[in-house]
Amino acid sequence: MLNPVTDTDGAPFWEYAAQGELRVQACADCGEARFPPRPCCPHCQSFASEWRPVSGRGRVWSYVVPHPPLLPDYAEQAPYNVVVVELEELPRIRLVGNVVSRAGAPLGSLDPRRVRIGARVQVVFCDGLPQWVLS
Amino acid sequence: MAGTGLKDATAIVGIGQTAFAKRLAEDERTLACRAVLAALDDAGIAPGEVDALASYTMEETDEVELAKAVGFGDLTFFSKVGYGGGGSCATVAHLAAAIASGQATVGVAWRSRKRGSGARPWSNTAVQLPTPGQWTRPFGLLRPADEIAMLTRRYMHEYGATRDHLFNVALACRNRANQNPAAVMYERPLTREMYMTSRWISEPLCLFDNCLETDGALACVVVSRERARDCRRTPVYVHSAAQGLPAQHHGMVNYWNDDPLTGPAWTAARHLWKHADFTPEDVDVAQIYDAFTALIPLSLEGYGFCGRGEGGAFTEQGALEIGGRLPVNTGGGGLSEAYVHGFNLINEGVRQLRGSSTAQVPGAATCLVTAGEGVPTSALLLRS
């Protein structure tokens, strides 16, 4: 599997995820949340940022079901779903992820036919990677 | 006169290409040389007169190698445009700007690519990480098809676009390729049943929603309007040109701005039409970047051929076929002629305005050519 290789801006997201926490970057001056993380606030140009905890509740904005040819680790689990989840309290913050049957379950553990746009999901974590379960 | 100073100031006077195939024996550099020399021969211009070059950042044959191999003169302008297929039309736009502003006199744009027999870019895990792949790749969103399928699903959900609409796109391209002996899909018809029963690549995109994997190279020659009058061929004027990188855009995985379904096409289109003497209604034929079928309805909306959300319905009743409301991709496009990062769309636009396409739109005098949607893009309005 591909592990996230982080950069300076993205590292805190993964550090919180490793602790089982979902946080997003927000401007420490104007308060606007932003994703993906970046050094400067596009609204007020401040370089001060903070990492805001979020509820981890969201809705499926869209999804796909990849089929092989894929990288070997992924081909073994295909077809699986990949979703974009918009966060309940910050609908413009959308995270790519997978809806799985339970925390720690593999990518292909949930029948892709059970995924729908608008479905409510809740974040869980497995080995530092956020996953989503139907709520 | 309002304008960029670019309007009709330059013209494409030569086009060239190699064969297109799943596998060609020669390497990319050799193919590039052949396409460039073919385009110069078409224009009746000697290699020693070339003083400007433009290509894509993903082009592996660099200016130094090309110039040395084919015998260019001293170069005073060279440019490479980023973002893969989004760069196609911008190569011509950069040459047009350089020539119109006196930086150079004879420009060549080219693209050589062995996508058919070479490695898939997405299969190289070393280059897909770290950023911005950290937000998508670990979750198995690996290939361009997966990334665009995500926008396609949302588009279908939001506006009621259907797989039949996507099929209409695939069919129009295939029908034109069936008329084009140079196309990889020449004499290989497509049916609705073939489309609907084909294997999935990334649901909701099936095999026929995806472009070909092709080896091949293409080039074109740009000169000033004045110089164009002395060339061998009827000039095809660069009427308007634009690039587009929208605010808060994120290449390929544009899921994070307020409105992910208004992609870079919308930004490029605003500039393109602002500096044109005609409107979408006056476009006789269009060459619209089609790495994936869904990019065509999205682009039809972006470039103003229909309203927001109407791109799917626009494809009905043969609208994209010869004789329809807007014939598209008359050489077969990336879906059925060749996928060479969209450069074949430029050359086909030129053929239409010369009256020499294998699927000629009678009397075509205006043509829109677009580059990759979903990434920072570019577009050209060509006129005869």
Ligand SMILES: [Zn+2]
């Ligand atoms: Zn701010």
